[in-house]
Each structure stands twice: as structure tokens, then as C-alpha cells.
Amino acid sequence: MKEKIIIIGAGISGLSLAIFLKKAGIDCAVYENYPYKRIEGSSFRINKSGVHVIKELGIEEHIKMSSHSADRMRLLTTDNTEIASINLMQDSTFSRRSIYMQRSDLVEILMRQAKSSGVEVHYNKKLTRFSEDASSVTAYFEDGQQEMGSLLVGADGLHSTVRNQMFPDHLLRYAKSWALYGIASFQDIDSKHVQNLMNGDELFYFSENANFLFSKSHPTDELNLSWQASGYQERKIPKEKFELRNLDELKSDLVKRYGEHGALSEIIKKSFNIIPKQIYCVDPIPSWSKGRAVVIGDSAHTINPNTGYGSSVALEDAMYLAKMLQKHHYTDALYYLEADRKDRINAIQNSLEIFDVSKGFDFSNGFDIGLFSGSTIDPNYKIHWEN
Numbered sequence: 001m002k003e004k005i006i007i008i009g010a011g012i013s014g015l016s017l018a019i020f021l022k023k024a025g026i027d028c029a030v031y032e033n034y035p036y037k038r039i040e041g042s043s044f045r046i047n048k049s050g051v052h053v054i055k056e057l058g059i060e061e062h063i064k065m066s067s068h069s070a071d072r073m074r075l076l077t078t079d080n081t082e083i084a085s086i087n088l089m090q091d092s093t094f095s096r097r098s099i100y101m102q103r104s105d106l107v108e109i110l111m112r113q114a115k116s117s118g119v120e121v122h123y124n125k126k127l128t129r130f131s132e133d134a135s136s137v138t139a140y141f142e143d144g145q146q147e148m149g150s151l152l153v154g155a156d157g158l159h160s161t162v163r164n165q166m167f168p169d170h171l172l173r174y175a176k177s178w179a180l181y182g183i184a185s186f187q188d189i190d191s192k193h194v195q196n197l198m199n200g201d202e203l204f205y206f207s208e209n210a211n212f213l214f215s216k217s218h219p220t221d222e223l224n225l226s227w228q229a230s231g232y233q234e235r236k237i238p239k240e241k242f243e244l245r246n247l248d249e250l251k252s253d254l255v256k257r258y259g260e261h262g263a264l265s266e267i268i269k270k271s272f273n274i275i276p277k278q279i280y281c282v283d284p285i286p287s288w289s290k291g292r293a294v295v296i297g298d299s300a301h302t303i304n305p306n307t308g309y310g311s312s313v314a315l316e317d318a319m320y321l322a323k324m325l326q327k328h329h330y331t332d333a334l335y336y337l338e339a340d341r342k343d344r345i346n347a348i349q350n351s352l353e354i355f356d357v358s359k360g361f362d363f364s365n366g367f368d369i370g371l372f373s374g375s376t377i378d379p380n381y382k383i384h385w386e387n
């Protein structure tokens with residue numbers, strides 16, 4: 001049969017994989033559950049390994065115009081005492097810097113690039129299951145359509161249908177942490193104090209059992225002040241006390257808990273939207289592939305958002321899988337994907353055991369360097385497309 005790769009999920013890893021496969025001359029199509037719709041409010045850091053992938057995808061200029069790259073991060077307590085100002089030692093070359101941007105901007109840029117590379121992206125296509133025989137795999141969608149291909153890639157995120165069929169015993173588990181995504185506009189912030197405080201820097205507020213990261217996330221958009229917070233919570237919070245709270249209730253809960261005054265409370269009060277999420281993860285699955293199905297990104301290895309690495313790793317996976325498929329038979333490509341990438345994923349996942357920012361810090365006893373040591377993440381990790 002004709003080689004065709006079926007990609008499930010038009011998120012970060014799915015769209016990136018499709019662009020790289022087209023570059024490699026491999027036929028593919030993407031199937032996405034949702035209709036195409038911009039969802040405002042969530043934003044994230046992309047580390048320099050991910051920004052390097054962005055350059056290789058050919059979208060660097062678009063990303064430059066839709067992201068912010070800070071030079072410094074200021075660490076503060078919730079009463080606005082500055083603990084430290086960290087020089088992020090950013091390179092002068094954009095593709096070697098870490099950036100901050102809105103997820104919706106990244107997905108939109110990837111989608112446009114995929115379409116202009118000739119990739120078919122089908123929306124409103126929810127995968128329900130797949131089957132395979134000796135020479136092909138068939139994807140079955142909720143609307144009754146079937147699609148046949150040579151390989152099925154589950155780029156379908158945390159709640160992956162593909163992973164669930166491959167390993168039904170690996171269920172989602174609460175990761176003892178909550179998170180909030182917020183978005184505001186610099187224009188709405190009256191206080192000169194806040195404007196001066198940020199002035200292009202990232203602000204990282206630590207409190208006992210929680211942290212807040214504020215960053216500019218777009219150079220020109222009106223909604224350009226993004227934040228994310230996370231905190232440690234042993235037992236899942238009941239929905240009515242978290243996900244089902246409305247915006248005003250969430251704001252007043254946060255201000256009550258973390259103080260009425262200063263930059264943190266001003267940004268929270270002026271936020272246009274706040275998305276509450278409780279964090280889930282999946283214990284490591286026995287293998288990232290099984291027969292003609294493989295998973296990448298969050299569906300293969302949930303990366304706790306407290307590491308700040310999820311999107312970078314999704315981009316890296318996509319690039320590496322396409323590179324392996326360009327050079328090898330699919331069985332070898334799937335073998336190398338896992339064999340070559342597993343140590344990196346383990347190092348990132350293990351970093352939380354050493355430095356779990358969701359637990360916050362109590363700086364009242366002073367600063368201890370031991371908090372930050374022991375990670376085995378390679379800060380210079382880079383995948384090369386050409387050999």
C-alpha cells in the first residue's frame with residue numbers, strides 16, 4: 001500500500017511533525033477532534049531546544065513577531081520583596097533564546113505553515129479507535145469515516161485515545177498540583193510600580209506551596225501580559241472550589257490568599273481571563289510504540305507543567321521522529337525515537353523530584369543553593385535536521 005502517515009491531533013507536536021514529514025517527502029494528513037477555534041488565555045515558555053526546532057520548521061520570523069524573550073527574571077516574595085534578579089544569560093541569536101508566547105499563536109502559526117506546505121488538516125475528526133493488519137493501520141472517526149495509512153501517530157495530548165488503546169491500564173493520575181493560566185493587558189495596569197517592575201523582565205513570585213510567573217507574551221497585541229501559577233495540593237480540589245469558580249471568585253480567592261497589594265494582586269485583579277486546571281500525568285508507558293502506532297508529545301510522556309518543558313519536548317519529538325522516518329524503515333525509526341530520547345525525557349521528569357516549584361519556597365530562613373542542584377537536563381540539547 002501507499003505510505004501515508006496518519007497524525008491524530010493538530011496541537012504542537014502533530015502540526016510540527018506534519019511539516020517535517022512534508023520536508024522529508026513523506027505523505028501525511030492530520031486529524032483534529034475540535035473545529036478550528038482560537039482559545040485565548042494559556043501561554044507558556046519555550047526553551048531554547050524548542051526555539052531551535054521552530055527555526056528548523058521555517059517559522060522563526062512569525063514566532064519572533066508573536067513572542068517575548070526576556071533577558072532577566074526577578075524573584076520576589078508575595079509581599080514584593082526582591083530575592084534575586086537572575087540574568088537569564090540569553091544569547092543574542094533568537095533561535096538560541098528561550099521565549100514566552102501564547103499557545104493559540106503558536107498553534108495558528110504552525111497550522112498556517114502546515115497548510116502552506118501542502119499538509120491536509122481535517123478538523124471535527126475525533127479518533128475513536130484504530131486497527132491494524134500486516135501492511136496497514138486504519139483510523140476510525142466518530143463521524144463514521146475511516147482512514148487507512150502505513151503508520152498512525154498519536155499526537156493527541158494528555159488524554160490520548162491512541163495511548164489508551166495501546167496501554168489501557170495506564171490511566172491518568174492526579175499529580176498533586178493545581179495550575180492557573182491568566183491573561184491581562186499592560187494597558188489596564190495603572191500602577192507605574194508594576195510597569196517599572198516588569199519592564200520586559202519576567203517576574204517569578206514564590207510563596208509557601210505556590211508560585212506565579214508573569215511575562216510579556218506578545219510584542220504588540222492588546223492582551224500581552226500572561227501569567228501562570230501552580231501550587232502543591234496533596235488531594236485533588238473539589239471542582240466547585242476550583243474549576244467551577246467564576247472569574248471574580250477566582251480573583252478574590254487569590255487576592256485573599258496572596259495579598260491585597262503590590263504587582264501580583266494588581267495583575268490578578270485586572271486579568272481578562274483565568275483558566276484553572278488540576279494537573280494530571282500518566283505513569284511511564286512500557287513503550288512509545290506498538291505495531292504501527294506510536295505516541296509523541298504529551299501522549300507519550302506527560303511532562304508536568306511545573307518543569308516548563310512540555311511544549312519544547314513536543315517540538316523535539318516531532319522533529320526527531322520525522323528525521324528517523326526519513327532515514328529508516330518505520331520499525332527502526334520508532335525504535336530510535338524511544339531509545340535516543342528516553343534519557344532526555346527522564347532527566348526532565350526527574351527534575352521535579354529535585355526542584356518542584358509547585359511546592360514554593362519559604363525564604364524566611366535564607367537562600368540555600370542545594371535547592372537548585374542535581375538536575376541532569378542538558379541545557380544545550382539540540383536536534384540537527386541534516387547529518
Ligand SMILES: Cc1cc2nc3c(=O)[nH]c(=O)nc-3n(C[C@H](O)[C@H](O)[C@H](O)COP(=O)(O)OP(=O)(O)OC[C@H]3O[C@@H](n4cnc5c(N)ncnc54)[C@H](O)[C@@H]3O)c2cc1C
Pocket residue numbers: 008009010011012013014031032033034043044045046047125126127128155156157158159160161179180181228277296297298299303305307308309310311312313314
Ligand atoms: C497549566 C499548564 C501549564 C503549562 N506550562 C507550560 C510551560 O510553561 N512550558 C511548556 O513547554 N509547556 C507547558 N505546558 C504543557 C504544554 O502545553 C504541553 O506539554 C504541550 O501542549 C504538548 O503538546 P502536544 O502536541 O503533545 O499536545 P497538545 O498540544 O495538547 O495537542 C493535542 C491535540 O490532540 C487533539 N486530540 C485529542 N484527542 C483527540 C482525538 N481522539 N482525535 C483527534 N484529535 C484529538 C487535541 O484536541 C489537541 O489539539 C503546560 C500545560 C499546562 C496544563
